[in-house]
Amino acid sequence: MADLQTSLTPTILATASVTGVALHLFLFKRVEVDKRPVSTGASFIVAYFLLALALPSLSAEYNANLPWALIVAGLAWWCLVLSLCVSILIYRAFLHPLRKFPGPFGARLSKFWALNKVLETKCGWYRILDQLQQQYGDYVRTGPRELVIFDSAAITPILGFASVTGKGPFYDSMETSVSTTRDHAFHRQRRKIWDLAFKQSLADYAPRIEEFTSQLLSRIARDGAKGPILVNEVCIHYSYDVMSALAFGDPMGFIQGDSNAVANSVLNNIQNGVDAIGLLLHVPWLMGMLTTFSWAIGPMRQWNEYSEGLVELRKKKRDPQPDLFGHLLDNTDDTRSGRSLLNSECRLIVGAGSDTTATALTFIFVNLALYPQWLQALRDEMDPIFATASFECTRSRPVLDAVIQESMRLHPSVFFGSQRETPAQGMRIGDMYIPGHTIISIAGYQVARDERNFVRAKEFLPERWYSQPALILNKGAYMPFLVGPFNCAGRNMAMMELRSVVARVACEFDITFPPGMDFDAHDYFHRVKDHFIAGAPAQKLVFSKRVKD
Structure with missing residues (x-):
């Protein structure tokens, strides 16, 4: 019995590892599973129990030694999960279509990098974006398939009425309403x-x-x-x-x-x-x-x-x-x-x-x-x-409207850059090509404080809105209520x-x-x-x- 178990176990573990890689290549790369976290997590839990139930059918020895079957099922489950994670991380770090865009290496691998930065700064993500813009420029990779854009020329192509983008997966995490629907x-x-x-x-x-x-x-x-x-x-x-x-x-x-x-x-x-x-x-x-x-x-x-x-x-x-x-x-x-x-x-x-x-x-x-x-x-x-x-x-x-504006x-009351997703064929913003299914957002806080858009951009100068319009270089960079079909x-x-x-x-x-x-x-x-x-x-x-x- 021990010999049979020893010979079967490596095969089971190897099959589980290959299955993990296949799951990444044929499912997780192609299907947006972020909006189904509960069912996805439940599927992995169910997979363990199904494997534990299936092992006894492979041989009478497994059936006669239920604890061994449970242990092998657990090892196989971990092999599947680990191989899936390794495949995902290698792809994100070195093979992803966004690999040529600059950004922190940790951000390539997981959004937990951003989560950690938010914790470090006590919910100061906008201050992290300031640093990223200074270090990497106008197009920064902040997640495995995510770009934050600081270029005001991207506002109309991404958020405008003629935009080919759709809303990003973030909106699936909230209950359906006129503001959150992706339809x-x-x-x-x-x-x-x-x-x-x-x-x-x-x-x-x-x-x-x-x-x-x-x-x-x-x-x-x-x-x-x-x-x-x-x-x-x-x-x-x-x-x-x-x-x-x-x-x-x-x-x-x-x-x-x-x-x-x-x-x-x-x-x-x-x-x-x-x-x-x-x-x-x-x-x-x-x-x-x-x-x-x-x-x-x-x-x-x-x-x-x-x-x-x-x-x-x-x-x-x-x-x-x-x-x-x-x-x-x-x-x-x-x-x-x-x-x-x-x-x-x-x-x-x-x-x-x-x-x-x-x-x-x-x-x-x-x-x-x-x-x-x-x-x-x-x-x-x-x-x-x-x-x-x-x-x-x-x-x-x-004057009243100028002070408010x-x-x-x-x-601004909202710092969050309204999340969008590029179409399957990708899109161009000027000379910049952004691959398909990329999550993109405009850093509105930074754009509104950019000297390319407003003279003396970090100063409180209400006169720019009525008596000194020359202080406004790009009025389209002002968007506290957002712009386009999804504006407030x-x-x-x-x-x-x-x-x-x-x-x-x-x-x-x-x-x-x-x-x-x-x-x-x-x-x-x-x-x-x-x-x-x-x-x-x-x-x-x-x-x-x-x-x-």
């Missing part, structure tokens, strides 16, 4: 509904935005009388109330302090969980596993259940005020998939719409405290408008909120840093975290009632 036909159909909904509801929604801004002013006046205010907190409370009213018909009650325990818990869990997103977006198959099991995981389960409950309440409302959800509800089939889509898109409205606006507001207020001359410039523009009661947050104003250029559907709504809050707060309050504080702007903005949405460091500001001449 172009579905996106076009769904985006038309969203665009029409915003077009019809923006004018009606402007008075509600002003109501929430009035509540914010009262909150700032009340809390500001007691001392410095944590600006991050009031901004997130404002944006969550506005967007929950837009999505569900009613605010969560954060501004006025009327929020319930569940709403507070949901907000805290979302804010505390963003660092994990900053890590997982570099390994989307891990994020996909998290999304798959969200029904059983505490914070995500709570948010899902809470939002779905609010959706049901909104459906039952009679004569609701105009909101985005009403349009989505009227244009979504009442089926299981339709209800799931509504739930995910309402979470998208509140989550993505709230955090981005809150982050933008936080950075704007910090900049107004840092550059008081622009606070005065805002007042010079807006005081006459408020005096005649002619302010409308739907209308653009030169310049803050968002230097400090809520960009006009976001600008309404920003105009309303910035104009009214600037004209009502002096904004300064706390007394005795030596604010270090470089240190503050260096501590911004990159977890898909930018994480502004906590900052207290003094909002004192303005004394008008």
